[in-house]
Amino acid sequence: MEQATQKVLYSAVQPSGNLTIGNYVGAIRNWVKLQHEFTCFYAIADLHAITVRQIPAELRRHTLELAALYIACGIDPEKCTLYVQSHVSAHAELAWILNTITYVGEMERMTQFKDKAAKHAENVNMGLMAYPVLMAADILLYQAHVVPVGIDQRQHLEITRDIATRFNNRYGETFRIPEAYIVKEGAKIGSLQDPVHKMSKSDENPNASVYMADDRDTIIRKFKRAVTDSDNRIVASEDKPGVTNLLNIYASFKGCTVAEAEKEFEGKGYGDFKLAVGETVADALAPIQAEQKRLLADKAYLSEILARGAQNAAYAARKTLSKVQRKIGLYRGE
Numbered sequence: 184m185e186q187a188t189q190k191v192l193y194s195a196v197q198p199s200g201n202l203t204i205g206n207y208v209g210a211i212r213n214w215v216k217l218q219h220e221f222t223c224f225y226a227i228a229d230l231h232a233i234t235v236r237q238i239p240a241e242l243r244r245h246t247l248e249l250a251a252l253y254i255a256c257g258i259d260p261e262k263c264t265l266y267v268q269s270h271v272s273a274h275a276e277l278a279w280i281l282n283t284i285t286y287v288g289e290m291e292r293m294t295q296f297k298d299k300a301a302k303h304a305e306n307v308n309m310g311l312m313a314y315p316v317l318m319a320a321d322i323l324l325y326q327a328h329v330v331p332v333g334i335d336q337r338q339h340l341e342i343t344r345d346i347a348t349r350f351n352n353r354y355g356e357t358f359r360i361p362e363a364y365i366v367k368e369g370a371k372i373g374s375l376q377d378p379v380h381k382m383s384k385s386d387e388n389p390n391a392s393v394y395m396a397d398d399r400d401t402i403i404r405k406f407k408r409a410v411t412d413s414d415n416r417i418v419a420s421e422d423k424p425g426v427t428n429l430l431n432i433y434a435s436f437k438g439c440t441v442a443e444a445e446k447e448f449e450g451k452g453y454g455d456f457k458l459a460v461g462e463t464v465a466d467a468l469a470p471i472q473a474e475q476k477r478l479l480a481d482k483a484y485l486s487e488i489l490a491r492g493a494q495n496a497a498y499a500a501r502k503t504l505s506k507v508q509r510k511i512g513l514y515r516g517e
């Protein structure tokens with residue numbers, strides 16, 4: 184499966200709710216394209232998900248659904264290592280070690296920490312604060328060259344690079360310094376109700392996000408209700424975040440540029456435009472949904488894929504972890 188000559192790619196999604204088209208366009212869809220070029224590790228980041236409170240039965244269900252979704256979106260489990268983060272204990276072990284070279288002040292400054300701490304004020308736990316350190320551990324364990332993510336993860340990639348560099352400076356060359364891979368189109372899909380903010384799995388307003396599991400009518404209805412503005416011109420510009428977001432979504436799903444999309448809708452009204460966006464997204468999701476459903480009916484197959492993935496990942500991760508343990512002076516026997 185692994186080809187030593189290929190560069191390593193690492194990415195993950197949290198099974199913290201129903202995935203949105205933001206997760207798809209910003210992350211998973213690019214993974215599919217990149218799987219031929221790189222040796223890929225794709226994780227289901229369940230240890231990250233528990234930094235906010237999860238209902239155990241739902242976390243379990245979301246984990247399996249996400250595995251099926253990865254495959255349904257086109258990730259080939261024979262080509263890539265697809266696994267659940269908590270199945271590989273090296274993640275938690277390296278995260279602990281990296282915690283000791285990461286400063287509280289650095290973590291307090293993270294935008295996502297500040298946002299989540301405000302949103303879950305009753306549960307500002309140590310895990311939430313150390314979230315970026317666990318993410319650094321994920322990436323560094325596999326000596327990843329590239330990490331394809333949406334733009335909201337850029338800061339986490341920067342701190343990963345800082346932590347790796349600090350470790351290398353202190354203990355000698357150990358970690359490869361990874362690069363973020365952020366595609367311009369779709370790097371940030373906005374909320375349909377508040378388009379300057381990102382579309383999120385955990386939005387309380389169900390009309391704000393289009394979920395990968397939404398049926399055709401729901402998708403079309405949500406796009407019909409999407410906020411735009413009153414001037415009725417279908418062009419992308421900073422003062423038209425709603426229309427720009429819809430153009431971006433349309434172009435991403437249609438496989439055209441935003442300029443081409445603008446041209447296509449020249450002279451049309453918002454009603455026609457929103458319907459076309461909804462139909463295009465629904466058409467693209469239908470085969471993925473059908474395939475995910477088919478896969479979820481065969482839990483034994485999915486479990487087998489995940490077990491194999493965990494074994495593969497654990498082997499690669501252990502190599503880095505052993506090196507780290509030795510370098511920092513943990514006694515490993517004579």
Ligand code: TYM
Nearest residue numbers: 194195196197205206209210228332333370371372381382
């Ligand atoms: P998560 O689960 O929040 O998001 C998964 C991926 O989807 C991208 N994304 C978006 N892209 C465009 N528009 C949006 N509205 C949108 N919403 C989400 C995210 O940028 C991300 O790429 N911390 C990570 C999970 C993780 C990880 C890692 C990623 C854990 N360990 C190691 C890379 C490498 C996260 O928050 O995922």
